[in-house]
Amino acid sequence: MKPVLILTKREFFAYFATPAAWIFLITFLMLSALLTFYAGNFFGRNQADLQSFFLFHPWLYVLLVPAVSMRLWAEERRTGTIEMLMTLPFSTTELVLGKFLAAWLFIGLGLALTAPIWITVNYLGSPDNGVIIVSYLATFLIAGTFLSLGSCLSACTKSQMVAFVLTMTACFVLILLGSDTLPVLFSDMATEKTLKALRSFGFLMHFTSLTRGVLDLRDILFFVSFITLFLFGTIVVLDRKKAL
């Protein structure tokens, strides 16, 4: 475990070596607040909950998570630091985990900084804090899933731009699967059964059921297995690249 922590530590603090980290955090906070108060009509709903806050998170992540994940491997490959990194005594698994955890923690920091809105809602009314905690877990999990997908795609390319666009598209599709739009598009081609199967892969369904405060292990398992799958994919890609 120690090698992973060493890597995570380095990677996490590396975010703050450039202004990019601060820009990301500020953008994340501003957008999430804007969406909550304007698009989500936080005050108009007149309810002491954070539904309107969490509602937009998956969409926000489609834009922002690829910006974090794109640099994970593509940048190392482009600058050549990957050669130094991969000749240090770390296994590929440790490298992948270390980098992923750092990025996940970084997004977690962004989420932690949204705490004032939680405090506000507690000051204004008496929300169900259990629901809010489960919702935070849900949003953290969906961010992690997107990140692991981004990590895998970033390992495939030298170009951060390519990694960004691919990740954004992939995340978008994964969200769309669970929304009402995509099944409608395909309703002519697919049977009811396939549509249902497709929808069960949609991220939104699992996300919304968690944000309603239903702590279902299956939903958590859904995200955790996706994270594991994508991280495993990253390891395979990196090991494969050594032989190409």
Add this chain to the structure above:
Amino acid sequence: MIDLEHVTRKFGPFKAVDDLSFSVKKGEVLGFLGPNGAGKTTTMRMISGFLTPTSGTIKVCGIDVAEDPVAVKRVIGYMPEHASSYPDMTVLSFLNFIAEARGLFDSAKEKAVESIIDQISLHSVIYQTIDTLSKGYKRRVGLAQALIHNPEILILDEPTEGLDPNQKKEIRSLIRRIRENKAIIISTHVLEEVDAICTRAVIIDKGKIVLDGTPQSLLTKSQNRKALFFRLPEYQAQRGKAVFDEFPGLEKIETIETTDKTVLYRLTPVRQSNPVGDLVEILHRQNIEITDMYVEKARLEDVFYAYTSSEHETKVEQA
């Protein structure tokens, strides 16, 4: 301590390394030479575990790189060709990270980092971020990174490339100091470097070994065709030229430069001969004054040329 057996590495259809076998023993400093694209970097990357061979086995300290890459990486210090270190980190935090990655913590870490900063004289830049460093310092940081854990195996890909003569000298004397009890592979483009630090020289071309011998044998070979320069006074140039023309051991005689007082000739001797003494003696006997005389420095390109130009000469020559 480093053993390569029939190692082949392909990039698509291109064979970068072709059935390469050699070993490096403890105490040896192997100068790894060859024209660009000969397969030096690929070979070094395979030993350090950054690339995997298409076929063949590589063992480091008896451990198969394919079986336990992490254990191999632990005993190796590797300096990549471009010595890339994280540009946004300061030298000190970068070295701290490397020390931790190498399993050094607390006082052991402090000691290792301090001693490497001393050895490589990095004091003045430890709080600077790496992207603000000069090329020379960047390479030194790369070297520090490779040496911090005092590895048994050292693989340095062109460690002195881009350094000024003083820095080159420093790095060479550093390598000479630490080479005992280590097996070192150094790739280089500079012939004098092989002479200065290596105990053995290997030239590869198109992924195959074309020469494996001592640095001395390499230098001797390179001197086969060294050109001689004679500067003669203008008024005696005519007679001097006649001497050169009559001398049997010269393949080519060129007039390089004519000033109002002197003429400079470049003489290419035939292979395997050293006519300097004879020429000087003849000129002296004929009372021809030699204003200046020098022998062209051996160039690695010429050695490469001698060994890599003709296809049928590519058999391994044990010198």
